[in-house]
Amino acid sequence: NDFDETVKKTTDWREWGPNWKAVGEVHEGLGREAEQRGRMLSASQAYQRAAWCYHLGKFLWFEDAELHAELRDRSVSVYRRALPHLDPPAVRLEVPFEGHVIPANFRRAVGTDPPPLVLLVPGLDSSKEELYAIEEDFLRRGMSTLTMDGPGQSENSVDFAIRPNWETVITPVLDHLARLDLRVDLDRIGLMGISMGAIYGPRAAAHEKRLRAVVGLAGPYNLGDCWDALNPLTRGGYTFYTKSANEVEARQKAYSLNLEGVLDRVTQPLLVIHGGRDRLFPPAHAERIAREAPNATLVIYPDGNHVCNNIAYKYRPLMADWLKEQLASGRTR
Structure with missing residues (x-):
């Protein structure tokens, strides 16, 4: 191949x-x-x-x-x-953001009216274009998807560096969606974050209660604590996408990418998924996240590597079914 x-x-x-x-x-x-x-x-x-x-x-x-x-x-x-x-087709959205845009691909689920919406947030050097298979897991269960490139991600790495405070990202996105006619249920919005996206998602949810439920896949509790064990390519990626002058500066910035003092405010259901063989972020980080978030469910697959890529057939149905259940009905007004 x-x-x-x-x-x-x-x-x-x-x-x-x-x-x-x-x-x-x-x-x-x-x-x-x-x-x-x-x-x-x-x-x-x-x-x-x-x-x-x-x-x-x-x-x-x-x-x-x-x-x-x-x-x-x-x-x-x-x-x-x-x-x-694509089936269903996708539409590119450009959300106005700090003089530039948050680019995103929106796909509307068929057979549910109006369907809930899942925001997909990539990791360090991931991109919205590579998350098609994960979109399919949600779409087949009647959930629409919005897959985005946030600050420091793919095409948005040109104008922005990685940032920890993702409430500054998700809130403008949700405000913009409310002004569009996407025919989705904006009272039923979930978020699925991958790797570093599993820091961004909970940080956003701590401030943005329009997020009804969050999945964090393979994220660290504190990136700085993992720095010394990261491989050279990954450290190079953080240096590049944080727009740091060198690894010393990137390492300092890594400590800002953390969930300390945040998780007690994530009152929404939070599903924490991790691989027991993750060589980037030890499973102890997932355990700490689940301990500190008041409404968390922890699933560690002993045979899973980083992002559980080697056992996608296990974690993807789980997280898609879980989010479908969490978003099954609108918020009581």
Whole structure:
């Protein structure tokens, strides 16, 4: 497959980005060919594969700043070609934010009127384009999805650095959604955060009570406490996305990315999911989060790695079913 072949071909880390660019261009070419023939399902599938290749090429790869930016932008642009042909289709939203925008992909669930809404928040070097499979888990259960790039994430890393205070992000997003006619139930909004998104989500929920329930997948309690055990690529990612001058500055900023003094105000249901074999953030961090949040449920999979990527068939149905149950009825007025 593409991954195995590209890993085998990459004998020097500097080749990682160019190699994935080449693979992405193959899939993008297949997409254009299918589109010219009016085969839009095949085209959209090829464009998605191309976007994921471009994203993977720049993932924690900073050897060439110009190519890194090109891969980021091509991942976004080619995925946009697929949006109207997804099932259900997606629409790009741009939420006004501090002189720029929060870009997001919105997909409305069918068969439920009006459906609840789940906000999907990526992690350190994740992007909204790569969360399609997770969107599908919610959509198939009658929940609409809004997958966003917040400050320091993917296309929003150009104008913003990572920030801990995500109430400054989610509140403007929800205010903007209230002015749109998306035909979703804004009294039933959940949030699912991945890795660093599992810090952003609870921090937002502590202030923003329009969030009815939160899932935190594989997040740390305090990033600074994990810093010394992080691998060099991940430390490089934090240095880049916090716009730090060096790792010393990034390490100092890492201590601001924490849940200290926050969780007692997260009164909404909180599902904390973690892998027992997570080598980035020890399971003890998840245990502490669950202890300090008054309405938390903790699930640790002993065989799970970071983000439980190796056992997606376990955690994804769990978190999707759990959020469906939490958002089953509107808030009593």
